[in-house]
Amino acid sequence: MSASxxxxxxxxxxxxxVGDLALLLQCAYGVRRSLGVKDVKVRQWxxxxxxxxxxxxxxxxxxxxxxxxxDWARAGRGSxxxxxxxxxxxxxxxxxxxxxxxxLMEWARLTGGRSAILGCGVDELRSASRRQxxxxxxQGASLVTVRDEGSKxxxxxxxxxxxxxxxxxxxxxTPSPLHDDLRRVGGExxxxxxxxxxxxxxxxxxxxxxxRLAIQACDVLGVQHIALLAHDARPGMDAEVCDQIAAxxxxxxxxxxxxxxxxxxxxxxxxxxxxxxxxxxxxxxxxIFSLIAGRPIVILDDGTPKLRAAAETFxxxxxPVETCALDPTALWRVAADSQPAQALAVQRAKxxxxxxxxxxxxxxxxxx
Numbered sequence: 001m002s003a004s005x006x007x008x009x010x011x012x013x014x015x016x017x018v019g020d021l022a023l024l025l026q027c028a029y030g031v032r033r034s035l036g037v038k039d040v041k042v043r044q045w046x047x048x049x050x051x052x053x054x055x056x057x058x059x060x061x062x063x064x065x066x067x068x069x070x071d072w073a074r075a076g077r078g079s080x081x082x083x084x085x086x087x088x089x090x091x092x093x094x095x096x097x098x099x100x101x102x103x104l105m106e107w108a109r110l111t112g113g114r115s116a117i118l119g120c121g122v123d124e125l126r127s128a129s130r131r132q133x134x135x136x137x138x139q140g141a142s143l144v145t146v147r148d149e150g151s152k153x154x155x156x157x158x159x160x161x162x163x164x165x166x167x168x169x170x171x172x173x174t175p176s177p178l179h180d181d182l183r184r185v186g187g188e189x190x191x192x193x194x195x196x197x198x199x200x201x202x203x204x205x206x207x208x209x210x211x212r213l214a215i216q217a218c219d220v221l222g223v224q225h226i227a228l229l230a231h232d233a234r235p236g237m238d239a240e241v242c243d244q245i246a247a248x249x250x251x252x253x254x255x256x257x258x259x260x261x262x263x264x265x266x267x268x269x270x271x272x273x274x275x276x277x278x279x280x281x282x283x284x285x286x287x288i289f290s291l292i293a294g295r296p297i298v299i300l301d302d303g304t305p306k307l308r309a310a311a312e313t314f315x316x317x318x319x320p321v322e323t324c325a326l327d328p329t330a331l332w333r334v335a336a337d338s339q340p341a342q343a344l345a346v347q348r349a350k351x352x353x354x355x356x357x358x359x360x361x362x363x364x365x366x367x368x
Contacts, residue, residue, distance in 0.1 A: 004364065005080035005113060007039035009064060009072075011101050013086040015048040017232045018266050019285030020086050021055065022178060025266070026171045027084030027118065028061055034357035035364070041075060043104065045097040051264035066100050076104050077111040080364070085147070085171035087121035087284075087306065089134055089154070092200040098133050105137060114364060116143040118356045119171040121284075121306055122151035122158075131158060138163040143363040145356050147171075148309045166359060169352035172288045181267065182293040187275035190225040190259075191217045194279065194286035196302070197241040198232070203302050205241065205282060209324035210300065211248045214280060218256060220331045223277045229269055230262035231283055238262070278335050282321060284310060291346050296335045298326060314345045 008031050013020030028040045042056065045066040056063065064075055081104055105115035117138065125131045138144055138159035145168040146152045155165040172178070191214050195205045214226055228245055230238035239262040246258045261268050270289065273279070279290040282300040287310050290297045299311050301318040311318045317334055319326050326334075 004035050005037060005078070007041065007075070007079045008035070008037050009041045009043055009075060009079050009081045009104070009108075010084040011043045011081070011088075011104075012084050013088060014046065015042070015044065015052045016234050016264060018264065018269050019172075019231050019283065021052060021264070021266055022285065022289075023085040023171050024061070025055075025059055026174045026176055026178060027082070028059060029176045030171065030174050030357040031080075031082075031360070034361045035080075037080075043072065043101070045094060045100075049264045055266065066097055066104075069100070069103075072100075072104050073107060076108045076113065079108050079113045080116065081105045081108040081113065082116040082118060082360075083120055085119040087123065089120060089122040089125065089151075090201075091123065091125055091127050091130060093130070095127075095129060095133075098130060102133050102137050105140060109140060114142045115140055116360055116363065117141050118143070118145050118360060119147045119168055119353065120145070120151060121147055121170075122154040124154050125158065135159050143359055145359060148306060150305050150309060166355075167352075168355045168359070169349040170288060171353060171356060172285060173292070173346070173349040173353035174356070175350055175354070178266075178270070179292050181270040182274050182289055184271075184274050187271055188225055189223055189275055189277040190227040190272065191221070191223055192227050192229055192272060192276045192279040192281070192286075193242075193245060194229040194231060194281040194283050195238055195241050195245070195300075196231070196281075196283040197238050199236070203282065203304065204321075205245075205300060205302070206322050206324070207241070207245055207248050209322070210280065211245060211252060213298075213319070213324040213326060214249065215253055215256070216326075216328060217278050217280070217331055218253075220328045221277050221335055224255075225257045225259070227272050227276075228258065228260045229272065229286065230260065231269070231286065233262040233264060278331070280324075282307060287314075287316065291342070291349075294343070296337075296339075298334060300324065313349075315339065315342050
């Protein structure tokens, strides 16, 4: 029979990033539909911004303080504790936070609950201590699903056959109200630039060639608006580089309208993706939002394996982040091509994303 948990605790990425916020909402939507669970909490190591907490309240998701062991011990008793997507397995995460998560998962299992990992992205870890903790997390989980082949290989190398990772798809592809928002066209067409600027991962963009490509796209496609989207609005992250790009664009082409979105409200972003004429990005969830919205994309190749995997899976053109070299004919082709192969790949990804929750429900079946 099915053993539906009394509550679900989702450990997600930091919710100041709208991509991680979207993944959390997708995960909560999926577990409620597949398991019939009403009580959903999100475990966070730092308190979310007020904007984020408002959105969580609208979706009936409460926040569990990862630094308060008495609180999470009470909440975790007999619960399903899960990692709900995102690039959670990487070297630049907090080790105390990771140990706390492992302890919560162990406590849930000891008190009659389960642990699971859904649609996760996994880096190869250099840190021996993080490898040890993650190995325990993977080996103790009732289910491990990953979003790409590289992550599957990394889990198998780290945790062996016991983890048995299953290849599915990123949780963002799960059909949900998020998809309705991303398909609701009606705003002003724009060229979107969604840069990832993260020194801890050695990722960024080169401003001069990127501005040149964006201006070229405006001229080729007849667009007067460039929208800069900071998925991570923290100081020193995307918002800072968006300011620099805006200044360079304004100096080069004062006739164009340049806007910056650097909020923690997901709807501010989905509205712009829904009407984009073209998206230029080195952020994975900017790519996925654009695919769901059916908007044309050029990936700014910063050497990140997950971006190259997405480019191959969904037939998306890549251009080196250092040069952003794409001629006008290629730009027009990207924007004008209906991309039937890409649309088919997106449909497959949606089906595989639903597999995350079907497999989760099956993993909770109690055999008599």
